[in-house]
Amino acid sequence: MAAVNKIQPQTISFNLNGQTIEAAQDETILQAAKREGVEIPHLCYTDGMRADGNCRACVVEIDGERTLAPSCCRYPTEGMTISSENERSVKSQKMVLELLQSDMAETQYSLNSELDYWSQKLDVSKPRFESRHQPQLDVSHPAIAVNLDACIQCTRCVRACREVQVNDVIGYAHRGGHSKIVFDLDDPMGDSTCVACGECVQACPTGALMPANEVGLKEPDKTVDWSALIVVSDVY
Ligand code: SF4
Ligand code: FES
Numbered sequence: 001m002a003a004v005n006k007i008q009p010q011t012i013s014f015n016l017n018g019q020t021i022e023a024a025q026d027e028t029i030l031q032a033a034k035r036e037g038v039e040i041p042h043l044c045y046t047d048g049m050r051a052d053g054n055c056r057a058c059v060v061e062i063d064g065e066r067t068l069a070p071s072c073c074r075y076p077t078e079g080m081t082i083s084s085e086n087e088r089s090v091k092s093q094k095m096v097l098e099l100l101q102s103d104m105a106e107t108q109y110s111l112n113s114e115l116d117y118w119s120q121k122l123d124v125s126k127p128r129f130e131s132r133h134q135p136q137l138d139v140s141h142p143a144i145a146v147n148l149d150a151c152i153q154c155t156r157c158v159r160a161c162r163e164v165q166v167n168d169v170i171g172y173a174h175r176g177g178h179s180k181i182v183f184d185l186d187d188p189m190g191d192s193t194c195v196a197c198g199e200c201v202q203a204c205p206t207g208a209l210m211p212a213n214e215v216g217l218k219e220p221d222k223t224v225d226w227s228a229l230i231v232v233s234d235v236y
Contacts, residue, residue: 007215010024011025012023012025012076012077012078013076014076014077014078014079014080014082015080015081015082016029016033016036016083017023017038023075023076028071028076029074029082030045030077031072033071033164038084039121040058040070040071040084040093041093041097041118042118043055043114043115043122043154043205044154044155044156046203046206047059049159049164050163052073052155054153055154056092056096057093057097057100057118059089059092060082060084060089061082061088062074062082063081063082067091074130090122095121098119098127098128098129101119102127102130102131103131103152105147105149105150108207109215110150110210113205114205114206115152118211133177134148135148135180138150140188140190140191141212142212143196143212144194144200145211145215146183146189146208147207148180148181149208150206151180151181151208152205152208153172154205155181157170157181157200158171158181159203160203161200165199167193167195169192183204
């Protein structure tokens with residue numbers, strides 16, 4: 001009997017938080033949710049980058065599955081029922097954010113920290129856990145400050161350096177509590193083969209890698225009330 005070629009449907013229909021939505025064949029749950037305006041926290045994934053699935057901030061519950069699934073690297077299938085907002089999913093997302101926050105430096109390096117954004121969104125306040133031992137700051141590079149005490153080891157910088165720019169300067173070394181981001185053979189960044197392309201700075205969600213001239217920039221505690229200033233041309 002001749003083989004029958006099955007035509008794959010172009011889109012997949014699945015249920016997310018009680019709503020039926022459609023996803024393209026190559027869309028992950030996270031991507032489809034985002035397109036539909038459903039926000040699921042995510043840190044080790046960012047648009048345009050290969051998903052790595054290491055932070056687990058994006059977990060969702062899929063009906064019939066025992067464990068929560070990382071939505072950044074799971075593809076929906078026809079008829080799947082998923083919840084990103086039920087108690088179990090949110091509790092787990094919040095726990096991940098709290099654990100990551102517990103490792104954050106006292107100094108807030110970036111005003112645009114994605115970790116802070118998601119923590120505020122999910123109402124994660126002061127972490128209950130102790131911080132791990134943090135690596136020293138590395139200010140050896142003239143253009144990029146390395147503040148690994150704000151690193152959540154999401155490896156976005158590694159993928160940016162290796163897979164986007166194909167420079168392969170940044171790596172992830174050691175194990176367990178000693179694991180950390182390194183440059184070449186754990187050299188100071190300024191002595192490494194870094195070409196200062198800035199891709200890692202763009203990729204970093206916490207300010208652990210940032211432009212050297214922006215370190216220490218804070219929200220101003222005083223501002224000028226321009227309306228109270230006398231305009232010179234009005235006086236003379
Ligand atoms: S330096 Fe930034 S991008 Fe790299 S692993 Fe740490 S937090 Fe992620
Ligand atoms: S964003 Fe999905 S595991 Fe990190």
